[in-house]
Structures are given as structure tokens and as C-alpha cells.
Amino acid sequence: MNRTLITIAALTLMTSTAIQANPGYNYPQPQLRTPLHQEVDPGTVLREGMTNLLRFLRQSEEPNPQMISAFLEQEIAPYFDFDYMATWAAGPMNRRMNEQQRTELAQKIKVMLLGTLTERLAKYNNQEVRFFRPRRVGENEVKVRVGILQSGGYPANIDFRFYRSKAGWKVFDVSANGNSAIAFYRQHFVNKMRTQTSKRDFRR
Numbered sequence: 001m002n003r004t005l006i007t008i009a010a011l012t013l014m015t016s017t018a019i020q021a022n023p024g025y026n027y028p029q030p031q032l033r034t035p036l037h038q039e040v041d042p043g044t045v046l047r048e049g050m051t052n053l054l055r056f057l058r059q060s061e062e063p064n065p066q067m068i069s070a071f072l073e074q075e076i077a078p079y080f081d082f083d084y085m086a087t088w089a090a091g092p093m094n095r096r097m098n099e100q101q102r103t104e105l106a107q108k109i110k111v112m113l114l115g116t117l118t119e120r121l122a123k124y125n126n127q128e129v130r131f132f133r134p135r136r137v138g139e140n141e142v143k144v145r146v147g148i149l150q151s152g153g154y155p156a157n158i159d160f161r162f163y164r165s166k167a168g169w170k171v172f173d174v175s176a177n178g179n180s181a182i183a184f185y186r187q188h189f190v191n192k193m194r195t196q197t198s199k200r201d202f203r204r
Contacts, residue, residue: 042142042162042169043134045079050129050146057124069118077114081163081170082106088172089185093193109185140164 040048056063056071063071086106087094094102130147137143141163148156161173174181 039164039168041134042144042160043131045162045169046144046146046160047131049076049079050131057121058126063122065118065122068121069114072114072117072121076117077110079171080110080113081165081172082110082113084163084170084172085109085182085185088182089189091186091190105189112185113181137161142169 052075083102083106086102086109089109090097090102090105097105128149130149132145132147134142134144141161144160144162146158146160148158150156157177159175160171161175162169163172164170172182
């Protein structure tokens, strides 16, 4: 099971334009579900994913952006819940969106996330990785912290937030040093909608 490609890339996913997340994030809590199969715990998910990631990045033929993008799409994307991320990113607007709009928003978030990861992973430089013990933060939520040791710099803390779905544990947010990915996406789309609304009002 390959789920952790983002452990290295997430550090720079939000650093330049990130939003500082509040404790708890005020997420609508996913319903507790009974898995349909014998599940693997989030900590194991990350460790196994990192092993496959490093094997991929350290192959004799250095992967190009196209190879990285294909790897992300096939091995990593299925383990994110982009629909849930889109629901949170939409905020109050989600209630006024139809299913097609929600699907399109989820796809936009997927493209943005995977595109950023492709760009960052192309610059991977054999950083050391340290895993911390998973921590339960809700009835149906677990956080797993990963430390990225940077040469000549301070270690970066990457937090992966999982919830248990029918298909097993899914990632629904990644935070780099306290900066949340979906908080960033929410602000991004709010600003975009405001800009579009202002343009329509100006044309009137």
C-alpha cells in the first residue's frame, strides 16, 4: 500500500502561501464506519508508502516529472479523500453547490495537490525521515507526524490526518509545520469566488 509520497513534498506544499490552521480545524466530522476489510493502521500506511516512495525516487534512472506524475496518480491519489477536502474547502458555499460543481471542485483540488507534489518531488535530495507514533485526535480521526531532517536546517514536521472510511484509512489533510493544506485551498477558492463576483458586479 503506497500512501506517503507527500511526506517529503508536503513541506513546501504550503510554505509560501499557507494558512495557519486553528486547533481542531472545525472540520465536519466524518461518520464512524466499519471497514469492509482487515484494515492497516495509519502508521503502517505511512511507513509502507515511504518505502515505496524512496525506492521509486532512488532508482538508477532518475524519474522525470512525467514519471512522478504517473506514480502519484496511480499509487497515491486513491488514498486521499478529495471529495471530503472539497466539501471543507467550499465552506458554506457547499450547501448551494450541485453535485457537478462539487465533483469539479474535488478534481481541481486533486490537480493542484498532485501538481505541487510532482514539482517538489523532482527536487528530492535524500532527506532523512523520522516517523512518530500515531495519535488519535477524535472518535474517527488519527494524526501521524513525520519529521523531515533537512541538511543544514531545522527539521520540518508533517502531520497527516486520517479518517476511517469503508475503504480503510483515508488522508483528508496534510499540515506542514502547522499549516493546513485544505485551509489553504479554502482561502484560495474563497478569494477566487470573490474576484469573480467583483468582476460581475463591475460589469453591471
